[in-house]
Amino acid sequence: MPTISKKGVNMPQSPIRKLVPYAEEAKKKGIEVIHLNIGQPDIKTPKQALDAVKNNSLEVLAYSRTEGSDAYREKLSNYYKSQEIFVSLHDILVTTGGSEALSFAMGSIADSGDELIIPEPFYANYNGFATAMGLKVVPVMSKIENNFSLPPISEFEKLITNKTKAILICNPGNPTGYLYTHEEIQKLASLVKKYDLFLVADEVYREFTYEGHKHHSILREVGMEDHAIVIDSVSKRYSMCGARIGCLVSKNKAVISTALKFAQARLSPPTYAQIASEAALDTPQEYFDDVIKEYVSRRDLLLDEITKIPGVLVGKPQGAFYCIAELPIEDADHFAQWLLEHFHIDGKTVMVAPAGGFYATEGAGKNQIRIAYVLDKENLKSAVKILKEGLKKYQEC
Numbered sequence: 001m002p003t004i005s006k007k008g009v010n011m012p013q014s015p016i017r018k019l020v021p022y023a024e025e026a027k028k029k030g031i032e033v034i035h036l037n038i039g040q041p042d043i044k045t046p047k048q049a050l051d052a053v054k055n056n057s058l059e060v061l062a063y064s065r066t067e068g069s070d071a072y073r074e075k076l077s078n079y080y081k082s083q084e085i086f087v088s089l090h091d092i093l094v095t096t097g098g099s100e101a102l103s104f105a106m107g108s109i110a111d112s113g114d115e116l117i118i119p120e121p122f123y124a125n126y127n128g129f130a131t132a133m134g135l136k137v138v139p140v141m142s143k144i145e146n147n148f149s150l151p152p153i154s155e156f157e158k159l160i161t162n163k164t165k166a167i168l169i170c171n172p173g174n175p176t177g178y179l180y181t182h183e184e185i186q187k188l189a190s191l192v193k194k195y196d197l198f199l200v201a202d203e204v205y206r207e208f209t210y211e212g213h214k215h216h217s218i219l220r221e222v223g224m225e226d227h228a229i230v231i232d233s234v235s236k237r238y239s240m241c242g243a244r245i246g247c248l249v250s251k252n253k254a255v256i257s258t259a260l261k262f263a264q265a266r267l268s269p270p271t272y273a274q275i276a277s278e279a280a281l282d283t284p285q286e287y288f289d290d291v292i293k294e295y296v297s298r299r300d301l302l303l304d305e306i307t308k309i310p311g312v313l314v315g316k317p318q319g320a321f322y323c324i325a326e327l328p329i330e331d332a333d334h335f336a337q338w339l340l341e342h343f344h345i346d347g348k349t350v351m352v353a354p355a356g357g358f359y360a361t362e363g364a365g366k367n368q369i370r371i372a373y374v375l376d377k378e379n380l381k382s383a384v385k386i387l388k389e390g391l392k393k394y395q396e397c
Contacts, residue, residue: 015357052279068094098233098246121358177317
């Protein structure tokens with residue numbers, strides 16, 4: 001029998017999606033599953049984005065430019081200026097989701113066997129893309145006791161080798177909701193300049209910061225023109241996950257021209273989705289003000305309820321819409337599956353993402369889960385009640 005590639009065998013399962021078969025079986029039995037496992041907001045997509053597609057009069061759905069349309073990239077450039085990030089349309093490559101931007105970035109800056117240093121826990125697909133590219137993830141542990149703040153720079157520095165190509169961060173963080181301070185960004189910027197590395201920042205949750213905290217983009221840092229690469233996306237910003245439009249942004253011309261070659265191999269990003277994304281850039285600030293207010297309210301309810309559960313420790317998000325909770329159990333994978341297969345209250349159960357898949361360190365995060373608070377408060381309250389009662393029952397088993 002022909003064999004599967006080692007890369008394929010080593011590709012990690014998604015901790016966010018791997019329990020889907022168990023959720024589907026629960027639904028077949030008539031059980032309602034409350035999804036805390038996936039960052040699919042229930043916030044409405046801006047009307048102007050949807051109308052731009054509905055009212056379009058295209059007669060031929062043609063290829064777009066490989067790098068994305070000039071009109072969209074020019075408008076993106078203006079959006080970044082409003083964020084005090086000064087880039088031109090030529091510094092922007094439109095991609096099929098932020099995921100493709102991340103893949104292009106990795107392929108452009110590192111070869112098979114090279115290393116990426118990433119603070120963990122981190123977005124699980126970083127592991128997947130690194131594996132697909134033959135790269136090694138070198139983790140630096142951040143701790144729930146410190147609310148997942150940046151580990152000491154000395155911890156990064158001692159891991160740098162001649163194989164190290166970049167440091168990768170998510171800011172604000174998925175899965176932790178941590179928002180890096182300006183001082184932390186400056187420390188990372190100094191480090192990559194010292195060792196001539198890239199700093200790749202996944203900034204897709206830029207708009208979602210709480211309590212007056214400000215997001216600090218790496219593209220604002222002086223002297224980072226050759227080092228900074230930003231991954232961005234419309235998915236969460238405008239609740240347009242299905243559009244699959246992202247972008248890679250860098251002032252490093254070699255990075256953009258190299259990423260363009262990867263992009264040419266996939267031809268072009270989707271045309272209608274670019275039309276919707278271009279229109280979404282006209283979304284008024286009031287939209288974000290309302291969304292942030294809603295997320296803060298959901299976060300506060302979630303934290304208030306979950307911290308009442310004995311033995312549970314949870315990080316406090318300062319941005320995005322995720323948190324990591326540490327549970328008084330040994331195996332969150334088993335617990336998450338058990339909830340779907342064996343436990344419900346009034347015909348409802350809950351689906352969470354075991355956090356082990358958000359770590360690269362073997363065995364780390366085994367007793368943690370990631371919660372996405374993208375549901376209304378009534379569902380969140382029900383979900384925490386199910387978690388609380390489920391933990392009691394599970395510990396008795």
